[in-house]
Amino acid sequence: MFLTDIWYFGALSSAIKPGAFKTVTIAGQPILFGRDQEGQPFALRDICPHRAMPLSCGQAVQGADGKTLVECAYHGWRFDVEGVCREIPSLTAEQKKQMELGKIRTKSYPVEEAQGLIWIYLGEKSGAPARPAPKLDHVGQSQPRLNVVMNFDCPLDHAVIGLMDPAHIGFIHRQWWWRTARSMHEKQKAFGPIKHGFSMLPHVPSSNSFLYKLLGAKPQTEIRFELPGLRTEYVLVGGRQVTGFTAVTPVDEKNTKITIALYWDHPLLTVIPDFLLRRAITIFAGQDRDAVEAQQKGLRHDPKLMLIHDADVQAMWYFKLKKAWADAQIMGRPFVNPVKPTTLRWRS
Numbered sequence: 001m002f003l004t005d006i007w008y009f010g011a012l013s014s015a016i017k018p019g020a021f022k023t024v025t026i027a028g029q030p031i032l033f034g035r036d037q038e039g040q041p042f043a044l045r046d047i048c049p050h051r052a053m054p055l056s057c058g059q060a061v062q063g064a065d066g067k068t069l070v071e072c073a074y075h076g077w078r079f080d081v082e083g084v085c086r087e088i089p090s091l092t093a094e095q096k097k098q099m100e101l102g103k104i105r106t107k108s109y110p111v112e113e114a115q116g117l118i119w120i121y122l123g124e125k126s127g128a129p130a131r132p133a134p135k136l137d138h139v140g141q142s143q144p145r146l147n148v149v150m151n152f153d154c155p156l157d158h159a160v161i162g163l164m165d166p167a168h169i170g171f172i173h174r175q176w177w178w179r180t181a182r183s184m185h186e187k188q189k190a191f192g193p194i195k196h197g198f199s200m201l202p203h204v205p206s207s208n209s210f211l212y213k214l215l216g217a218k219p220q221t222e223i224r225f226e227l228p229g230l231r232t233e234y235v236l237v238g239g240r241q242v243t244g245f246t247a248v249t250p251v252d253e254k255n256t257k258i259t260i261a262l263y264w265d266h267p268l269l270t271v272i273p274d275f276l277l278r279r280a281i282t283i284f285a286g287q288d289r290d291a292v293e294a295q296q297k298g299l300r301h302d303p304k305l306m307l308i309h310d311a312d313v314q315a316m317w318y319f320k321l322k323k324a325w326a327d328a329q330i331m332g333r334p335f336v337n338p339v340k341p342t343t344l345r346w347r348s
C-alpha cells in the first residue's frame with residue numbers, strides 16, 4: 001500500500017515544540033512527535049504497549065537523570081525517547097525486581113531534522129536507515145520563511161500526479177497573475193533521472209507566467225520530484241534563490257497532507273507581504289485540492305486512469321518509480337531508477 005524503507009516528510013520543525021507532543025498519521029501509522037531534553041526531535045508509535053492508550057494523551061516528564069520521558073495518561077507508564085519502558089508506577093518493590101521493563105517498548109522511528117524540516121524513516125526492518133534523509137539544495141541551513149499545510153481528501157497518488165501534471169495549469173489555475181487561456185503554447189522540457197525520482201532539468205521558465213516576470217533578470221528553474229511524494233522547485237536568479245518545497249504525505253488510504261514550505265533570499269519576495277504570498281499559495285493549492293477531490297467522485301465509477309503522451313508521462317514515471325521501489329524492497333536488491341533522459345512536449 002505505502003512505500004517502506006524510505007524517508008517521509010514528518011513535520012515542520014516549527015510545529016514540534018519542546019515539552020509538547022504532536023500526533024500525526026503517516027502512511028497509516030499513528031505517530032507521536034516530541035523533543036527531548038536537548039531539543040532533538042523524536043518519534044514514537046503513538047500507542048501505549050500496556051493497553052493501547054495513545055501516548056500523546058499523556059505528557060512529557062523529566063526522569064531522575066534529567067532525560068525526557070513520555071508518560072502515558074492511563075496508568076502512568078513511562079517510556080524514554082527510544083520507546084523503552086522505564087517505569088510502571090503500579091509495581092511493588094518486589095514485582096519490580098521480577099519484571100524486565102527493558103523488554104516492554106513501543107516502536108521508535110529514526111528522525112532527522114534540517115532546514116526546518118523533520119524527516120521520519122518508515123522502515124520494515126529495524127536498525128539504522130539505509131540512506132540519509134533528503135536535503136534541499138541551494139537553501140543552506142535556512143528555515144522556511146513561509147509555510148502552508150493542507151489536507152487533500154484523496155489518496156496519495158492522485159494528489160501527487162495532480163501536482164506534477166502540466167496540462168491542468170491553464171484550466172485549474174486560470175488567473176491573471178499566473179496563466180490565462182490565451183497564454184497557452186507549445187512547450188518542450190528536458191527531463192532526466194535523479195536519485196529517487198526525476199528532474200525537469202534547469203531551464204528558463206515559461207514566459208507566460210506573470211510571477212516569473214516579476215523576478216526580473218533571467219531566472220533558471222528546476223523542478224524535481226522524488227519518492228515518496230516530494231516536489232521541489234528551485235528558481236535561481238542572479239545568485240539568489242526562491243525554493244518551493246512541497247511534501248505530499250499519505251495520511252491513510254484516503255487522505256493526504258500537503259505541506260508547502262517556501263525559502264528565499266531574493267529581495268522581491270521579502271517585499272511582498274507574507275499574507276499576500278500565503279494567500280496566493282493557498283488559492284493555488286486549493287485549486288489543486290478542489291480538482292482532485294472532485295475527481296474522486298468520478299473515480300468511484302471509473303477508477304481507471306487514461307494517461308497520454310507526453311502530458312501524462314510524469315505520472316507514468318511516478319507509477320514506475322513506485323513499482324521499482326517496492327520491487328527492490330521485496331527482492332532485497334538496490335533500487336534502479338526506471339526514468340531515462342527524455343524531452344517531453346505538451347501545450348500549456
Ligand code: FES
Nearest residue numbers: 048050051072075
Ligand atoms: S495504557 Fe498506557 S499505562 Fe496503561
Ligand SMILES: [Fe+2]
Nearest residue numbers: 162163172288
Ligand atoms: Fe496545480
